[in-house]
Amino acid sequence: MKVTPIQNLGQRATRWVLELGRFTLFTLQVLRISTRIPQRLRRLMDELYGVGVLSLAIVCISGIAVGMVLGLQGYNTLVRFGAEESLGAVVGLSLIRELGPVLTALLVTGRAGSAIAAEISSMVVTQQLDGLRMMSIDPLDLIVAPKALAMVVAMPLLSALFIVLGLGGGYLVGVFFLGVDGGNYLTSLEGAIEFSSDVMGSLIKALVFGVLVALIATYKGVTAEPHSAGVSRATTSTVVIASVSILIFDYFITALWGV
Amino acid sequence: MYHSPVRDLLVGIFVLFGLASIAYLSVSLGGASYRGPGGLELIATFDQVGGLKVRAQVVVGGVKLGQVSAITLDEDLRARVELNIDDQVKLPTDTSASILTAGMLGDQYIELEPGGEEEFLNPGDEIQYTQSALILERMIGKLVQNLGVDSSE
Numbered sequence: 001m002k003v004t005p006i007q008n009l010g011q012r013a014t015r016w017v018l019e020l021g022r023f024t025l026f027t028l029q030v031l032r033i034s035t036r037i038p039q040r041l042r043r044l045m046d047e048l049y050g051v052g053v054l055s056l057a058i059v060c061i062s063g064i065a066v067g068m069v070l071g072l073q074g075y076n077t078l079v080r081f082g083a084e085e086s087l088g089a090v091v092g093l094s095l096i097r098e099l100g101p102v103l104t105a106l107l108v109t110g111r112a113g114s115a116i117a118a119e120i121s122s123m124v125v126t127q128q129l130d131g132l133r134m135m136s137i138d139p140l141d142l143i144v145a146p147k148a149l150a151m152v153v154a155m156p157l158l159s160a161l162f163i164v165l166g167l168g169g170g171y172l173v174g175v176f177f178l179g180v181d182g183g184n185y186l187t188s189l190e191g192a193i194e195f196s197s198d199v200m201g202s203l204i205k206a207l208v209f210g211v212l213v214a215l216i217a218t219y220k221g222v223t224a225e226p227h228s229a230g231v232s233r234a235t236t237s238t239v240v241i242a243s244v245s246i247l248i249f250d251y252f253i254t255a256l257w258g259v
Numbered sequence: 260m261y262h263s264p265v266r267d268l269l270v271g272i273f274v275l276f277g278l279a280s281i282a283y284l285s286v287s288l289g290g291a292s293y294r295g296p297g298g299l300e301l302i303a304t305f306d307q308v309g310g311l312k313v314r315a316q317v318v319v320g321g322v323k324l325g326q327v328s329a330i331t332l333d334e335d336l337r338a339r340v341e342l343n344i345d346d347q348v349k350l351p352t353d354t355s356a357s358i359l360t361a362g363m364l365g366d367q368y369i370e371l372e373p374g375g376e377e378e379f380l381n382p383g384d385e386i387q388y389t390q391s392a393l394i395l396e397r398m399i400g401k402l403v404q405n406l407g408v409d410s411s412e
Contacts (some may be wrong), residue, residue: 049266050272096284157277163281191366194314195289203281 007045033138033145040146047150051112055158058111063162067169069095074170075178087180088189091170095194096202100163102173102250105209107153108158109242113217116147117238120221129222144222148214155210156203162247163202169246205253209246216242298325299346302385303356308338309367309392311358316368317342324348327369342369351376353390366391 005191013162074090123129129139167189174180181217193199224234308330319327325344333339342356353374360367371386380386 027385045267048273052277053266053269056273056293092288142319154273154277156281157274160280161277164283190288193284193288199284199289202284206385 002228004130006071022223023219024213026222027215028138030145032139032149032217034149036145040141043142043146044150044153047146048154050115051108051147052158053155055108055111055236056155056161058107059158059162060165062103062107063100063165064169064172065094066099066162067091067166067171068083068173070099070166071170071173071178075174075180084174084178084180084183086187086188086192087170087174088187089192091174092167092189092193093198095163095170096198097211097254098250100166101159101202101205101209102164102234102246104159104206105155105213105246106243109213109217109239109246111187112154113149113213113242114235114239116151116214116217117221117224118235120144120147120218121224121234122225124222125228125231127226139222143238144218148218150208151214152210155213156206159202159206201257204257205250208249208253212245212249216245227246273401294299297381299326299327299348300382301342301344301350301380302323302383303340303342303369303389304333304354304385305338305340305358305389305391307391307394309360309394310356311340311367311369311392313364314334317344317371318401319348319350319371319373340369346382349379352378352384353388354380354386355390356386358389358392360393 014196024111027052071092074087074094075084078087078090088129120129123139129143132139132142166213171185177184220234220238220241224230279392311330313327313330315327316323317327325342327340327342329341331339331341331368350371351374351378355371355374357372358367361368374388
């Protein structure tokens with residue numbers, strides 16, 4: 001029987017809703033299992049190495065580079081108004097409110113999120129998850145939950161490191177290369193940043209992005225199709241979906257809480 | 260799985276540096292520790308606070324002593340500003356408060372000028388003598404008006 005375009009649309013919509021429902025169920029399962037993590041502390045430490053320590057280099061280098069660029073761009077704009085002593089506020093506010101959490105999340109998606117999806121989906125291909133189930137070990141408990149939780153724990157830490165190194169990069173360019181007074185830089189930085197809105201907002205953003213990347217990467221890994229193209233598809237769609245949702249969620253967090 | 264101690268050490272260092280960064284952002288930059296109670300709370304009422312904001316500086320003789328903790332309207336529709344300053348400082352009861360601007364377009368802050376009374380302000384007391392913020396636009400407006408009057412004569 002020929003499928004009409006309207007039937008086709010209906011099928012797509014049904015599939016989309018089904019996928020959303022599966023993702024929600026998966027989220028609830030992972031949340032339930034994450035409460036058991038004290039018994040899996042060893043696994044969490046191993047995964048923190050993969051997500052956190054191995055992402056350190058890229059996050060640190062990017063943080064310094066972004067801070068230096070912000071210092072340069074901010075200085076060039078501010079100097080026109082003779083306000084170059086507020087360079088610290090410009091660099092600090094942009095890093096803490098937006099660039100720190102968002103760029104860190106995007107970098108970690110590319111570095112660690114893709115690795116998680118690839119690892120789990122290749123376990124699906126080689127039927128390792130089925131093997132675990134045969135030994136009555138829940139793969140969500142042993143494999144998925146520690147990876148997801150490590151991502152959630154590591155993201156705020158990496159984001160804070162990114163911001164602090166970025167502030168250092170801005171200081172380097174502003175004070176040593178462009179001749180802004182170091183004391184002015186730090187005073188305007190301290191004056192502009194408030195704990196309750198700016199710093200807390202930044203940490204909440206990083207935490208939400210950590211949860212997003214963790215769930216998307218593990219879900220895409222577990223539901224990968226069991227062939228080699230499935231691995232590449234899972235990895236690619238993890239990076240694409242996670243990056244887009246980070247940027248969309250960033251808008252809504254900013255709009256709703258004004259951070 | 261083999262667990263290497265070096266790996267655990269690296270994870271530990273990573274977590275430590277991350278937490279240190281969060282602490283630096285919160286305490287040193289965000290001033291999370293500075294807002295604790297125990298400071299001296301004073302109240303000052305102004306007709307006009309201009310662009311004064313919560314967390315603006317409160318200074319005596321140019322030295323920072325505290326910050327503005329709240330700005331509200333009282334029942335007479337005047338601006339009621341709460342100041343939170345260092346409780347080690349003893350201010351005379353005839354201290355005056357004025358809202359000043361740092362530089363031409365800078366942030367506004369409150370300057371306290373101690374008087375000569377023997378008695379000191381207690382927590383919750385109101386500062387009697389206040390001077391409102393000067394608003395640049397109004398001053399320019401008046402200036403232009405006056406100039407207009409002068410030239411028409």
